[in-house]
Amino acid sequence: MRVHGIKIRASLPRPQRSPGHRLASTHSPLEDSAVVIRVQNFVADGVFRAELGEFFTRELAEEGYSGCEVRVTHARTEIIIRATHTQEVLGDKGRRIRELTSLVQKRFKFPENSLELYAEKVQNRGLSAVAQCESLRYKLLGGLAVRRACYGVLRFVMESGAKGCEVVVSGKLRAARAKSMKFTDGFMIHSGQPARDFVDYAVRHVLLRQGVLGIKVKIMKGWDPEGRLGPRKPLPDTVTIIEPPIDKLITEPLSEQKGPQEQAIPPPAPQQPLEEQPVVE
Incomplete structure (x- = not known):
């Protein structure tokens, strides 16, 4: 083993065994052959x-x-x-x-x-990255402008119900020097297991007169409980807002009296002012 040009001998601990005894194997030859056959079938x-x-x-x-x-x-x-x-x-x-x-x-x-x-x-070719990649490829082969073709794909994908879309075209677009153009719309994730479950990805190459163009299309699908337009499970960080239950109207508290109830004395009626009588002489 060489590290930065220096030869290093790896010292591994040797198994201890008594003289005259063979080192016992943890697997039998049949088990080893079964594992090899399983791996070969998997690769094939x-x-x-x-x-x-x-x-x-x-x-x-x-x-x-x-x-x-x-x-x-x-x-x-x-x-x-x-x-x-x-x-x-x-x-x-x-x-x-x-x-x-x-x-x-x-x-x-x-x-x-x-x-x-x-x-x-x-069923829905607007959510298929391969179909949109091939569509963009034939548009570019037909001589359509790169920007117009990419924006057409973005609009069609978003109208089909996608959460987000990303289109990258790289190569010699107009000038002699190669460059890359990226067109995005909506929401897109790039890492983790949800990126494998929710994002459809496709790559194609277009052979033009000035050279080869590379096309990458990524489509972010939404959550579909039926599993037709996207995965059945939502994103792990999805927040669901539940409507609060309708509370019952709380009436005014009533006091209960155990003893005999006292009759309320009505207030005295207001006295009307006396009219002045004319004096008779």
């Missing part, structure tokens, strides 16, 4: 999902590909493709979806009739 599953997502991203970019979900059962494997234009994913009489099924089946060596691909329409 991650590589499969990553390669599948990359393939669909390149193949279904124009169809508004927004992600996929893999469901594995004992009989077959189902892959659900989420896109904004599902009819184009299916193709004429299901031809396109059959071609994709054949390609995936041959690439990953699935047995016959053990793989099914389905297309699901994105």
